[in-house]
Amino acid sequence: MCPTEIFFDKAHGSYIRLLSIDTRLNDMPLSEYKLHAESWMQIDLDCNSIPQMQHAFKELAAVKRVSVAEATQLGLYAEDTGTQVAEDGTVDIPCWRHALISSHLAAGRPDHPRHPRPQRLGSEPELTLSMLPSAQAVVFVLAADTGVTKSDMDMWQNHVRGFGASRSRGLAVVLNKIDAMWDELQDETALERTIHKQVDSTAKILEVDEKAIFPISAKQALLAKIKHDPALLGKSRLPSLERYLGDDVVSQRRTIMMNVVNDKVGGLVQDSANVLAAQIKELDKQLADLRGVDSNNHATIKG
Numbered sequence: 288m289c290p291t292e293i294f295f296d297k298a299h300g301s302y303i304r305l306l307s308i309d310t311r312l313n314d315m316p317l318s319e320y321k322l323h324a325e326s327w328m329q330i331d332l333d334c335n336s337i338p339q340m341q342h343a344f345k346e347l348a349a350v351k352r353v354s355v356a357e358a359t360q361l362g363l364y365a366e367d368t369g370t371q372v373a374e375d376g377t378v379d380i381p382c383w384r385h386a387l388i389s390s391h392l393a394a395g396r397p398d399h400p401r402h403p404r405p406q407r408l409g410s411e412p413e414l415t416l417s418m419l420p421s422a423q424a425v426v427f428v429l430a431a432d433t434g435v436t437k438s439d440m441d442m443w444q445n446h447v448r449g450f451g452a453s454r455s456r457g458l459a460v461v462l463n464k465i466d467a468m469w470d471e472l473q474d475e476t477a478l479e480r481t482i483h484k485q486v487d488s489t490a491k492i493l494e495v496d497e498k499a500i501f502p503i504s505a506k507q508a509l510l511a512k513i514k515h516d517p518a519l520l521g522k523s524r525l526p527s528l529e530r531y532l533g534d535d536v537v538s539q540r541r542t543i544m545m546n547v548v549n550d551k552v553g554g555l556v557q558d559s560a561n562v563l564a565a566q567i568k569e570l571d572k573q574l575a576d577l578r579g580v581d582s583n584n585h586a587t588i589k590g
Contacts, residue, residue, distance in 0.1 A: 296389035301332035
């Protein structure tokens with residue numbers, strides 16, 4: 288999937304807008320592209336039609352095959368990333384650089400199961416630098432069956448960790464795919480121990496409180512909601528994450544937004560203070576030079 292922004296555009300209704308991956312070759316920033324609707328491919332959404340939305344959302348994961356040279360030029364290939372190269376020297380890359388999803392579901396139900404999660408922010412520095420500092424909540428998704436991988440750790444250390452360090456809440460670490468641990472030969476107690484061991488390991492590696500880690504199965508949760516199966520939904524553990532985002536984060540929205548504003552204003556004040564300090568230091572230096580010249584002049588006159 289390409290990085291995805293989810294919101295509701297009252298003026299234009301529900302749609303998906305997709306920006307071609309080839310635009311990475313241009314110098315124009317994403318913020319500028321957002322001002323030009325003609326640069327995006329638009330798919331109108333019918334939020335009352337599950338098949339239509341499923342078909343539309345599949346486009347987010349569309350890929351195309353290009354040469355290694357082209358993928359490297361686009362910044363989507365490096366030898367140490369483990370990307371599979373085909374026998375003909377080509378690789379699969381995303382078709383889209385960025386997606387904008389406007390849906391009336393986002394206005395009232397941000398936890399709707401049809402909504403995809405934003406991914407691959409690290410491949411777009413502009414998104415990382417502009418979106419994370421102003422985000423009210425960040426959900427960092429890991430795979431429970433693999434734990435914290437090298438790429439996960441790079442993203443955490445370079446982008447996400449600072450968000451968590453500056454906020455008392457709003458950061459959730461999700462261990463997805465716990466259904467991979469389900470075993471009919473294993474009782475609930477043993478399963479709980481296995482999951483807790485993974486949570487404990489993740490908490491130590493990321494240096495976060497275990498309360499901020501949510502082991503879930505998104506796949507089973509979606510299946511449970513489609514089938515209206517409360518038992519399976521409970522087993523998926525998604526409700527605990529929904530309660531955190533819905534009750535804790537949303538209830539503290541004002542505080543979180545005030546913190547965002549304070550951070551931005553504080554940053555501006557600090558920048559101004561640094562500039563003034565530099566100017567004062569330069570003026571002190573000039574004053575010292577002038578005093579030195581004045582002393583020399585007095586000495587010359589007396590001589």
